Amino acid sequence: MADKSFFIDTTKCTACRGCQIACKQWNMNPGTKTTQRGSHQNPEDLSYVTYKLVRFSELEVDGKPRWYFFPDQCRHCIYPPCKMAADEKAPGAVILDTQTRAVIYDPAVKVSPEAFKAIREICPFDIPRYDAKLSRMSKCTMCIDRVSEGLIPACVKTCPTGAMQFGDRSTIRKMAVERLAEVRKIYRRASLINPEAVRVIFLVKDYPEKYYEYASTHDAKGITRKMAFKQLLHPVCVFEDWIG
Ligand code: SF4
Ligand code: SF4
Numbered sequence: 001m002a003d004k005s006f007f008i009d010t011t012k013c014t015a016c017r018g019c020q021i022a023c024k025q026w027n028m029n030p031g032t033k034t035t036q037r038g039s040h041q042n043p044e045d046l047s048y049v050t051y052k053l054v055r056f057s058e059l060e061v062d063g064k065p066r067w068y069f070f071p072d073q074c075r076h077c078i079y080p081p082c083k084m085a086a087d088e089k090a091p092g093a094v095i096l097d098t099q100t101r102a103v104i105y106d107p108a109v110k111v112s113p114e115a116f117k118a119i120r121e122i123c124p125f126d127i128p129r130y131d132a133k134l135s136r137m138s139k140c141t142m143c144i145d146r147v148s149e150g151l152i153p154a155c156v157k158t159c160p161t162g163a164m165q166f167g168d169r170s171t172i173r174k175m176a177v178e179r180l181a182e183v184r185k186i187y188r189r190a191s192l193i194n195p196e197a198v199r200v201i202f203l204v205k206d207y208p209e210k211y212y213e214y215a216s217t218h219d220a221k222g223i224t225r226k227m228a229f230k231q232l233l234h235p236v237c238v239f240e241d242w243i244g
Pocket of ligand 1: 073074075076077080081082083103122123124125126127128139
C-alpha cells in the first residue's frame with residue numbers, strides 16, 4: 001500500500017460539520033456538552049473525544065464580515081514531532097504506520113501528565129489531547145482501521161462538497177497543486193499550508209492565521225513556532241520550489 005495523504009480545500013468547505021460528526025460516529029466518541037458562546041464553532045475545542053473540529057473564524061475584511069472555515073485535525077506530519085517526544089517520554093504511545101505512514105496513538109499505553117505535556121507542547125498544530133483520569137492521549141488516527149481495509153476515512157467519505165479528499169500521496173500532491181493554480185487566479189494570497197511537511201494538506205485562500213492561530217507552523221510574522229519543527233522542515237519545506 002502506498003503512503004497516504006489528505007487534501008482539504010477550504011474554498012469548498014461550507015462548514016456543514018458532516019466531517020466532525022462522521023468522525024465522532026466512526027470512533028464511537030460521545031458528544032460534548034457545550035454552551036452558547038456567540039460562535040457557531042461547537043464544541044469550543046478539540047478534546048479527548050473530539051478528533052476533528054470545524055473552526056469558525058469571524059473577521060471584518062474590507063469593512064464586511066467574513067467567515068473563514070477550517071476543518072481542523074492532526075496533520076499526520078511526515079516527521080512527527082509528537083512521536084519524537086513520545087519515544088522519549090512515553091515509548092509506544094505514538095506509532096508511525098509502516099504502510100500508510102499515518103501517525104497513530106496506542107490507546108493501551110498509559111501516558112503521564114508530564115509526558116503528555118511534552119507531546120502536546122511540541123506539536124506545531126496543538127493537536128493531541130488527554131484524559132487525566134485514564135492517563136491516555138488521543139487524536140485523529142487517519143481512520144487506520146478503515147484505510148487498512150481499503151476504505152477512505154469517515155470524514156472524507158461524508159464530505160458533501162468535495163472539500164476533503166484522500167488517497168495516495170502522489171495523487172493528492174498533484175491534486176493540491178492543480179487546485180491551487182486554479183484558486184490563485186481569483187485569490188492571489190491562496191496557498192497550501194506546509195505541504196511538504198504534512199500529510200493533511202490544507203488549501204486556504206487567505207493568510208493561514210486568519211483561519212486559526214495554529215493553522216500553520218508559522219506565526220503571522222512568518223516565524224516558525226516550534227524549534228523541533230524548524231529543524232525537521234529544513235531543507236524539505238521549500239514550498240515555492242515544490243509548486244514551480
Ligand atoms: S499534527 Fe501534531 S499530533 Fe499530528 S502528527 Fe503532527 S505533531 Fe503529531
Ligand atoms: S464535511 Fe466537508 S464541507 Fe462539511 S464541514 Fe467538513 S470539510 Fe467542510
